Amino acid sequence: xxxxxxxxxxxxxxxxxxxxxxxxxxxxxxxxxxxxxxxxxxxxxxxxxxxxxxxxxxxxxxxxxxxxxxxxxxxxxxxxxxxxxxxxxxxxxxxxxxxxxxxxxxxxxxxxxxxxxxxxxxxxxxxxxxxxxxxxxxxxxxxxxxxxxxxxxxxxxxxxxxxxxxxxxxxxxxxxxxxxxxxxxxxxxxxxxxxxxxxxxxxxxxxxxxxxxxxxxxxxxxxxxxxxxxxxxxxxxxxxxxxxxxxxxxxxxxxxxxxxxxxxxxxxxxxxxxxxxxxxxxxxxxxxxxxxxxxxxxxxxxxxxxxxxxxxxxxxxxxxxxxxxxxxxxxxxxxxxxxxxxxxxxxxxxxxxxxxxxxxxxxxxxxxxxxxxxxxxxxxxxxxxxxxxxxxxxxxxxxxxxxxxxxxxxxxxxxxxxxxxxxxxxxxxxxxxxxxxxxxxxxxxxxxxxxxxxxxxxxxxxxxxxxxxxxxxxxxxxxxxxxxxxxxxxxxxxxxxxxxxxxxxxxxxxxxxxxxxxxxxxxxxxxxxxxxxxxxxxxxxxxxxxxxxxxxxxxxxxxxxxxxxxxxxxxxxxxxxxxxxxxxxxxxxxxxxxxxxxxxxxxxxxxxxxxxxxxxxxxxxxxxxxxxxxxxxxxxxxxxx
Numbered sequence: 309x310x311x312x313x314x315x316x317x318x319x320x321x322x323x324x325x326x327x328x329x330x331x332x333x334x335x336x337x338x339x340x341x342x343x344x345x346x347x348x349x350x351x352x353x354x355x356x357x358x359x360x361x362x363x364x365x366x367x368x369x370x371x372x373x374x375x376x377x378x379x380x381x382x383x384x385x386x387x388x389x390x391x392x393x394x395x396x397x398x399x400x401x402x403x404x405x406x407x408x409x410x411x412x413x414x415x416x417x418x419x420x421x422x423x424x425x426x427x428x429x430x431x432x433x434x435x436x437x438x439x440x441x442x443x444x445x446x447x448x449x450x451x452x453x454x455x456x457x458x459x460x461x462x463x464x465x466x467x468x469x470x471x472x473x474x475x476x477x478x479x480x481x482x483x484x485x486x487x488x489x490x491x492x493x494x495x496x497x498x499x500x501x502x503x504x505x506x507x508x509x510x511x512x513x514x515x516x517x518x519x520x521x522x523x524x525x526x527x528x529x530x531x532x533x534x535x536x537x538x539x540x541x542x543x544x545x546x547x548x549x550x551x552x553x554x555x556x557x558x559x560x561x562x563x564x565x566x567x568x569x570x571x572x573x574x575x576x577x578x579x580x581x582x583x584x585x586x587x588x589x590x591x592x593x594x595x596x597x598x599x600x601x602x603x604x605x606x607x608x609x610x611x612x613x614x615x616x617x618x619x620x621x622x623x624x625x626x627x628x629x630x631x632x633x634x635x636x637x638x639x640x641x642x643x644x645x646x647x648x649x650x651x652x653x654x655x656x657x658x659x660x661x662x663x664x665x666x667x668x669x670x671x672x673x674x675x676x677x678x679x680x681x682x683x684x685x686x687x688x689x690x691x692x693x694x695x696x697x698x699x700x701x702x703x704x705x706x707x708x709x710x711x712x713x714x715x716x717x718x719x720x721x722x723x724x725x726x727x728x729x730x731x732x733x734x735x736x737x738x739x740x741x742x743x744x745x746x747x748x749x750x751x752x753x754x755x756x757x758x759x760x761x762x763x764x765x766x767x768x769x770x771x772x773x774x775x776x777x778x779x780x781x782x783x784x785x786x787x788x789x790x791x792x793x794x795x796x797x798x799x800x801x802x803x804x805x806x807x808x809x810x811x812x813x814x815x816x817x818x819x820x821x822x823x824x825x826x827x828x829x830x831x832x833x834x835x836x837x838x839x840x841x842x843x844x845x846x847x848x849x850x851x852x853x854x855x856x857x858x859x860x861x862x863x864x865x866x867x868x869x870x871x872x873x874x875x876x877x878x879x880x881x882x883x884x885x886x887x888x889x890x891x892x893x894x895x896x897x898x899x900x901x902x903x904x905x906x907x908x909x910x911x912x913x914x915x916x917x918x919x920x921x922x923x924x925x926x927x928x929x930x931x932x933x934x935x936x937x938x939x940x941x942x943x944x945x946x947x948x949x
Contacts, residue, residue: 354381447667894944
């Protein structure tokens with residue numbers, strides 16, 4: 309007897325096995341319903357489907373069957389041309405797409421060419437080519453393939469480019485008249501601090517010593533909303549893109565370059581329009597007064613993080629040393645206060661690549677996190693938090709408004725079951741996470757992270773803890789931010805590269821002018837919040853995919869070489885190992901260990917040899933060599949040494 313149908317998204321692995329989560333918010337693979345390939349019914353990864361339970365289990369996992377496809381997740385795929393025996397197919401890059409796509413005509417495109425294809429007939433899986441990307445294996449083709457596969461576009465529509473060019477060409481004509489509508493802060497010491505390879509600067513910090521132990525510190529954000537107006541071509545395209553996408557070697561911008569790198573970028577020695585949050589602070593970082601509004605600024609200096617750090621440390625002579633040192637002292641006080649109030653210290657290691665002229669990685673290294681990174685972060689957090697609170701409180705006090713309306717950056721409390729699983733995982737490594745039946749506080753998590761500092765398992769514990777958390781998302785409903793321990797939080801500081809920030813600028817302007825909330829706004833902006841959160845996830849997936857591709861490409865030149873690594877995962881198939889310096893992760897298959905029969909102890913995250921009792925546990929340090937590197941699948945095979 310069949311069960312009542314369930315409707316929701318399906319995920320599919322590279323073997324063509326489907327998984328349906330009864331509670332998709334939790335995404336608990338261990339308790340998800342399994343759907344065998346013969347019961348998939350041509351559903352693909354991410355599709356919304358209707359399934360029924362079959363009333364049987366395989367290895368204690370509930371089995372189901374797809375009855376109906378409700379909605380396709382996507383109809384465009386990236387793949388490689390394969391013409392054999394007079395027939396042409398596209399072999400998809402995404403290995404979760406378990407069938408090839410058929411083409412009527414390949415237009416004489418050679419094999420091993422990467423293309424973007426749109427499915428025009430789901431019954432026959434017939435497709436048509438939208439774009440020829442380039443030759444498989446070439447850097448530009450591979451990087452663009454990653455972007456297109458996630459649903460992003462590289463080029464802007466001609467109408468969008470034309471609108472941006474028109475704004476650029478008329479900018480100077482209206483500049484002087486617009487200044488009269490703004491607070492003129494061009495005479496205040498102002499600077500930007502960004503990565504060395506940054507091309508757009510969307511935030512600047514100004515500094516004035518008021519002489520009585522207080523300081524006026526301004527956080528000035530590119531006034532994108534002045535140029536990108538509601539309903540314009542630029543606005544619609546920005547909403548569709550959602551954000552800029554950052555890959556290893558390039559940025560796919562949300563806005564055309566004449567805006568992102570020119571008009572809106574706070575370049576040094578240029579007058580620029582900004583939307584500002586200006587604070588009066590004491591030496592302890594306490595906010596004594598605040599002001600929000602549109603401004604015009606003139607950045608005196610463009611610092612890289614490294615340059616600013618050298619000035620603070622006295623290694624580089626020049627102006628702004630006192631300003632930077634005072635900014636850092638106050639930022640450190642704010643950081644201490646933040647963690648005291650329960651913010652979680654989730655600093656994780658990231659990698660950077662040195663590429664040759666063809667985009668091939670010749671070295672990989674961990675990014676260094678300087679005090680200047682933290683300095684800028686604290687002032688951006690201050691502005692984001694203050695703007696969110698100002699909008700929320702303004703609306704709450706205004707009885708004319710029938711509902712609260714803005715875009716907040718929220719972070720829910722972690723799911724209890726995930727915390728219980730995390731506690732078991734940590735126990736296996738000798739750490740205790742205090743929790744009450746899965747209820748945990750941010751201070752409990754901070755205590756755990758503090759205890760793990762300096763241990764071999766520090767990064768692993770951080771990663772596992774982050775994965776147990778809910779994802780921060782955008783919402784019109786303010787529930788606060790668990791990870792930061794903020795009651796009010798939003799994204800205000802990066803409108804060049806995030807569409808929600810642009811919306812927050814508009815909401816702030818409306819509150820400052822006492823504007824009205826329209827009846828249909830709530831649903832409209834909640835829809836945008838959901839879409840922006842999903843686009844953010846896709847962009848993050850694209851960034852990770854580009855990093856993984858380059859890591860595999862880098863290791864291709866090191867096959868047979870030995871490295872030091874840390875065990876980051878164990879499964880019934882093998883051991884996952886991460887190289888300590890480059891963070892390149894690969895797998896040692898169980899069958900390749902060879903000296904015993906190993907079985908998985910799931911509770912203790914351990915592989916144990918039945919004869920020898922030898923164990924492989926999470927966090928263990930091991931020596932390994934690189935056996936093979938597969939760029940198509942983006943996987944590395946290792947062997948223990």
